[in-house]
Amino acid sequence: MEPMKQPTRDSNRGAPEIPSDQPETSSRVVPLRPERRKLPRSWETPPAPVPPPHLDDYQAIVGAAEIEELRFLARELQGKTVKMVSSTAVGGGVAEMLNRLVPLLSELEVATHWDVITGGNDFFEVTKAFHNALHGSDYELTRQAQEIFLMYNEQNRQRMQFPEDVVVIHDPQPAALIRARQGKSRWAWRCHIDLSNPHPQVWGFLRPFIEQYDAAIFSSQSFARQLPIPQYLVYPCIDPLSEKNRELEDSAVQKVCDEFGINRRRPIVTQVSRFDRLKDPVGVVQAFKLARKYVDCQLVLAGGGASDDPEGATVLKEVQEAAGNDPDIIILDLPPWCALEINALQRASTLVVQKSIKEGFGLTVTEALWKGKPTIAGAVGGIPNQIVHKLTGVLVHSVEGCAYQVRYLLTHPEFAAQLGRNGHEHVKENFLMTTNVRRWLLLIQILLRGAQA
Amino acid sequence: MTSATVPTLQRTPAKPFYFNTSAHLLRITRQRANTLSELLDALRECPDDSIFQHTFRTLQEHHFLREGFSNDFAHWALSACNEPSLAERLASVDVREFTSVPELRDRFIQILEKYLQRNLEAARRRADETFYFCASDTVVVPTGIVAHTMHEFAEGLRRVSVHSIHHHFIEARLRLKLMSNDFSQWLHEDVGLTETARALNRIDIYTATLEDVRGQIVRVVERALT
Numbered sequence: 223m224e225p226m227k228q229p230t231r232d233s234n235r236g237a238p239e240i241p242s243d244q245p246e247t248s249s250r251v252v253p254l255r256p257e258r259r260k261l262p263r264s265w266e267t268p269p270a271p272v273p274p275p276h277l278d279d280y281q282a283i284v285g286a287a288e289i290e291e292l293r294f295l296a297r298e299l300q301g302k303t304v305k306m307v308s309s310t311a312v313g314g315g316v317a318e319m320l321n322r323l324v325p326l327l328s329e330l331e332v333a334t335h336w337d338v339i340t341g342g343n344d345f346f347e348v349t350k351a352f353h354n355a356l357h358g359s360d361y362e363l364t365r366q367a368q369e370i371f372l373m374y375n376e377q378n379r380q381r382m383q384f385p386e387d388v389v390v391i392h393d394p395q396p397a398a399l400i401r402a403r404q405g406k407s408r409w410a411w412r413c414h415i416d417l418s419n420p421h422p423q424v425w426g427f428l429r430p431f432i433e434q435y436d437a438a439i440f441s442s443q444s445f446a447r448q449l450p451i452p453q454y455l456v457y458p459c460i461d462p463l464s465e466k467n468r469e470l471e472d473s474a475v476q477k478v479c480d481e482f483g484i485n486r487r488r489p490i491v492t493q494v495s496r497f498d499r500l501k502d503p504v505g506v507v508q509a510f511k512l513a514r515k516y517v518d519c520q521l522v523l524a525g526g527g528a529s530d531d532p533e534g535a536t537v538l539k540e541v542q543e544a545a546g547n548d549p550d551i552i553i554l555d556l557p558p559w560c561a562l563e564i565n566a567l568q569r570a571s572t573l574v575v576q577k578s579i580k581e582g583f584g585l586t587v588t589e590a591l592w593k594g595k596p597t598i599a600g601a602v603g604g605i606p607n608q609i610v611h612k613l614t615g616v617l618v619h620s621v622e623g624c625a626y627q628v629r630y631l632l633t634h635p636e637f638a639a640q641l642g643r644n645g646h647e648h649v650k651e652n653f654l655m656t657t658n659v660r661r662w663l664l665l666i667q668i669l670l671r672g673a674q675a
Numbered sequence: 676m677t678s679a680t681v682p683t684l685q686r687t688p689a690k691p692f693y694f695n696t697s698a699h700l701l702r703i704t705r706q707r708a709n710t711l712s713e714l715l716d717a718l719r720e721c722p723d724d725s726i727f728q729h730t731f732r733t734l735q736e737h738h739f740l741r742e743g744f745s746n747d748f749a750h751w752a753l754s755a756c757n758e759p760s761l762a763e764r765l766a767s768v769d770v771r772e773f774t775s776v777p778e779l780r781d782r783f784i785q786i787l788e789k790y791l792q793r794n795l796e797a798a799r800r801r802a803d804e805t806f807y808f809c810a811s812d813t814v815v816v817p818t819g820i821v822a823h824t825m826h827e828f829a830e831g832l833r834r835v836s837v838h839s840i841h842h843h844f845i846e847a848r849l850r851l852k853l854m855s856n857d858f859s860q861w862l863h864e865d866v867g868l869t870e871t872a873r874a875l876n877r878i879d880i881y882t883a884t885l886e887d888v889r890g891q892i893v894r895v896v897e898r899a900l901t
Binding site: 285286287288290291294295298440443444446448452453454455456601606610611612613617644647648650651652660661663664665667668 | 696698699700701702703705736737738739740743744750754803804805807809812814816817818819834835836838839
């Protein structure tokens with residue numbers, strides 16, 4: 223078994239960015255119309271990692287006062303130490319978020335270390351199964367699975383040290399590390415997954431560990447459980463300076479559209495998400511076809527996950543069949559490093575759709591709102607936290623509802639523009655990395671107050 | 676009265692104004708509602724911090740909206756329960772008319788009780804989405820900006836974040852237990868500008884964004900300077 227590399231602060235600053243909603247896969251473009259789909263050079267290899275930004279870099283976006291407030295909030299915590307523990311240093315939303323959060327907290331002189339647990343394939347197979355079961359999938363929890371889980375947690379407990387004032391354990395994989403707790407240190411469990419309908423046996427196994435923490439942190443109110451410890455809400459966030467969200471020159475947007483054969487002179491409706499039935503891409507195609515009876519538009523379905531995920535490939539095939547030979551439906555199966563291309567596609571869009579049937583928080587919605595795009599999304603998971611119906615976007619519950627909103631927003635551009643403006647402000651206030659830093663500073667203060675009490 | 680004779684520019688406030696701000700973390704509580712009847716029960720039982728969160732705080736979280744958003748209870752009554760008449764009544768509750776959270780809680784309970792007495796079926800009808808009660812844990816922090824003069828006060832108003840404006844202008848009445856705000860109190864008590872203080876209290880927070888409110892406050896203060 224190969225131990226995973228432990229990130230240091232320097233390595234954090236240079237970690238590669240991985241799109242949050244897409245697993246790592248090899249790239250390809252669905253050759254629906256090969257004459258219009260040239261493989262852009264930028265796809266062939268992942269771009270070089272970009273060092274993460276410093277606090278002052280955010281000033282132009284959120285204002286000097288916001289940054290100054292973070293410094294004041296952090297002042298109380300100077301000299302305190304924090305440890306974050308997760309199960310992976312690269313790939314996925316948690317690592318992506320920690321790659322930005324840890325350097326920013328350290329820059330604020332709240333010394334923050336990030337450790338990654340180690341484990342063999344057997345451990346990660348068990349924790350992957352736990353992950354799916356906690357999302358509600360069927361699973362039979364065996365004694366062997368429990369032993370594997372506990373054995374690796376114990377190995378990590380013996381290997382690691384926890385002298386910090388605050389320890390934050392991310393997700394279920396390292397949850398049993400709470401047994402290492404000593405002295406007055408405060409421990410919080412940060413759950414990034416949807417626990418609204420967990421597998422009872424798996425949750426019953428994990429729950430006694432979770433109850434030993436001082437607090438639990440969830441991404442949505444609906445994910446919280448009945449627990450005897452305080453439960454806090456910390457929304458996931460996006461980084462406005464990342465490759466996926468930073469401002470782009472119009473020429474860069476145009477270049478990507480040209481590469482994919484997208485006509486910017488006609489309205490563009492886009493859904494960005496992996497090819498997964500829970501994202502209902504077939505429903506999006508159906509809604510598009512209903513809407514286009516009355517309004518001219520193109521549909522872009524940009525996602526990944528079809529190359530190495532058998533189910534993703536099946537869903538992609540279903541989407542292609544639903545699309546038929548329609549020249550206005552452009553399906554793109556993108557590799558995970560195409561953050562810039564996703565950014566450009568979102569910015570080129572007239573409307574963005576996220577017609578999910580089940581969703582975690584829905585960071586693709588956050589990304590679209592940040593870019594000021596009128597957004598139509600399924601009222602599931604964390605999406606209603608982001609979309610206040612008819613104020614920051616529109617919520618839909620059906621293919622027909624989605625089709626109607628596409629028609630309405632394309633024919634009422636002033637209303638659509640107002641939604642886009644409000645959505646941008648909503649993200650600026652509540653779902654940016656700087657707000658995330660603010661929430662963590664608060665949480666650390668509140669946890670330490672509990673220690674004093 | 677010296678306030679009538681000494682020009683505003685030359686006045687020295689009796690005390691400086693310290694600009695603070697408050698930062699809030701959302702705590703998820705045990706209460707939740709799937710019907711209006713459950714909402715009423717939870718409104719009676721939830722901690723004061725929850726009432727604060729779903730009224731004062733949510734207004735701050737949505738400070739960029741000019742219309743259509745007042746408090747989370749009204750929003751839920753409309754979007755999840757499809758009860759526009761009730762939503763309208765709940766939305767009409769103006770947080771500035773309350774100087775304590777228990778009074779504010781009583782007002783929501785009264786509105787809901789009255790509505791459900793006349794609409795028995797609405798009480799039990801299942802909502803499209805659950806209402807999760809949250810509460811706000813608050814930490815007050817200084818901004819480092821202090822006004823010793825009216826000029827510095829105007830400058831501070833321009834510089835601080837909208838969170839600080841919300842802290843002093845909207846949340847303040849819960850601390851002061853007065854139908855007022857920190858800015859007006861300071862202008863009245865420490866600067867002697869009673870009319871300016873009153874003018875600030877007339878600014879409508881429900882039809883303007885918090886940035887607009889800041890702009891209006893600055894204009895009123897600047898008028899007093901000229």
